[in-house]
Amino acid sequence: MNALAPSGRSLAPFEARLSGVHDVERKSAAGDLARTGLPGPRVEAWHYTNLRALSGHVFAESDVLFDEKEARAVLASVIPEGSIFEKLPRLVLVNGRIAPGLSSSTASLPEGVSWSSFASAPDFGTQTSPQRDPLVALNTALASDGMQLSVATGVKAGQVLLVSLALSSSGVVSFHPRHNVALAPEASLTLIEISAGNDGQELYFHNPVLTCSLAEGAHLEHVKLQQEAGNAIHLATVYADIAGHATYESFTLTLGSALARHEVHASLAGAHAAVHVNGAQLLGNTQVGDITSVITHSAPDCISRQTVRNVLTDRSRAVFQGKVLVERVAQKTDGYQMNQALLLSPTAEIDAKPELEIYADDVRCSHGATVGALDEEQLFYLRSRGIAGAQARQMLVEAFLIEATDLVRDEVARTLLDGALADALLNRITAEERGS
Incomplete structure (x- = not known):
């Protein structure tokens, strides 16, 4: 040992x-x-x-x-x-x-x-x-x-x-x-x-x-x-x-x-290289989930993309840190970052820190972050058609996260993620129903 x-x-x-x-x-x-x-x-x-x-x-x-x-x-x-x-x-x-x-x-x-x-x-x-x-x-x-x-x-x-x-x-x-x-x-x-x-x-x-x-x-x-x-x-x-x-x-x-x-x-x-660093997090209880990236553009005509989605309940916390560094030689860089979060509890927390460090002068780089709750009108629409509250929330959360997993090109890998996500959401609904 x-x-x-x-x-x-x-x-x-x-x-x-x-x-x-x-x-x-x-x-x-x-x-x-x-x-x-x-x-x-x-x-x-x-x-x-x-x-x-x-x-x-x-x-x-x-x-x-x-x-x-x-x-x-x-x-x-x-x-x-x-x-x-x-x-x-x-x-x-x-x-x-x-x-x-x-x-x-x-x-x-x-x-x-x-x-x-x-x-x-x-x-x-x-x-x-x-x-x-x-x-x-x-x-x-x-x-x-x-x-x-x-x-x-x-x-x-x-x-x-x-x-x-x-x-x-x-x-x-x-x-x-x-x-x-x-x-x-x-x-x-x-x-x-x-x-x-x-x-x-x-x-x-x-x-x-x-x-x-x-x-x-x-x-x-x-x-x-x-x-x-x-x-x-x-x-x-x-x-x-x-x-x-x-x-x-x-x-x-x-x-x-x-x-x-x-x-x-x-x-x-190398020139014309590309990187995509995407992800999703479904967190509950007191979980902490952190997705951090440092993407360095050291050559011209390169592309970087990053999309991260988070769903947080209870007292969970998510962290997103994404840094894009564009060196002087990396002209024609195309970089994009987006972090989105659904807070389903008043005690949940998201900390987002997108960062751009650019030394080239011919680039197209952007970043953004959004934080919100489930749409009450969408929930009302589903409830008015006889769908239980927990199931309605699951449907909206699953739709939000599947937009992220859709970024996975390989069909076999995407099937694995979608299945794991569906099981996790079902377990969460079951726990909610037991607690109600």
Whole structure:
């Protein structure tokens, strides 16, 4: 068992995790974290998302062994047996480690697509910044496994599933998977990422880092469904480097965990590149959901788009931080951001901070934010036709959020999100009816 103190000032031994040159990277990252600790509210990027939930706990590495029956039950809750998703190639991690018995064989992958475990061929890459990002530093110091996937030139890889499951374990645990995806020129892939856990277990902390490298003309659609256990902490970081004429499209749907943050750093490094960083959050109780992005335009004639929708009930809180940085060389930039929120409770809160930093003089950039409640006239119309109040609210909320999921181009991935969203709304209606 390897323990870590969330302050970063007392990391347990990690030298045995991997050998060779990577020890230098791990020790350097641990040193960075020891100097800074985890970010507090005085750090601008974390002003609205407080990590005090991590304080007071010493997180341990999860046990290697797990109950396979329990794992299959949790897996079936997100990938129903007999569904189209069950037929897709999948790599499954349980408590941060690849589970071969739950994953597809390499024979199921299309020709030109390969994957391996991070533990067997570790590669930290050069995209991340442990010295600037304490959570990436923590991941670099403690990563024990993850997925490394590559797609060869011109290959249309279709859909691949990356599933992370959190299962019951003794004590408070954490896991820090490291994933790398590389697309060669003109390659394409839809990566469907699912994070799930079983409710009732003790607090756990999931801190994944994903790096994406897109060569000239490549296309990656990254769709993420986050439905961790209700008391989980999920803090994810994504780095995407996008070459000329390449496109990175991402969408994250946040439904679970007590505290969640999805942070994307996208760099448009070649002319005519594009990035879309979209998402939706459905939050209740005291959940906190944070979608943060930093999009850097480093080349001319590039496009960035970001649309995020939030639905908040009870005392939940959503955070949207979107920064677009346009460097001097990035003429003809086209950037757009929009954050919209439905507040269904007087105690719910949305904190929005769109930001533009522009050094080029021939650009078209805009951002906006809207906050409101459900339309009373629409509710009255539905109620007047015999629809119960809770169901009428569900219909309007679902319509609001489905406009966001419609941005997902891959039909299979969109079906997964819409199904998870419908289930979450139905569960919410059931709870309302029980409380009434």
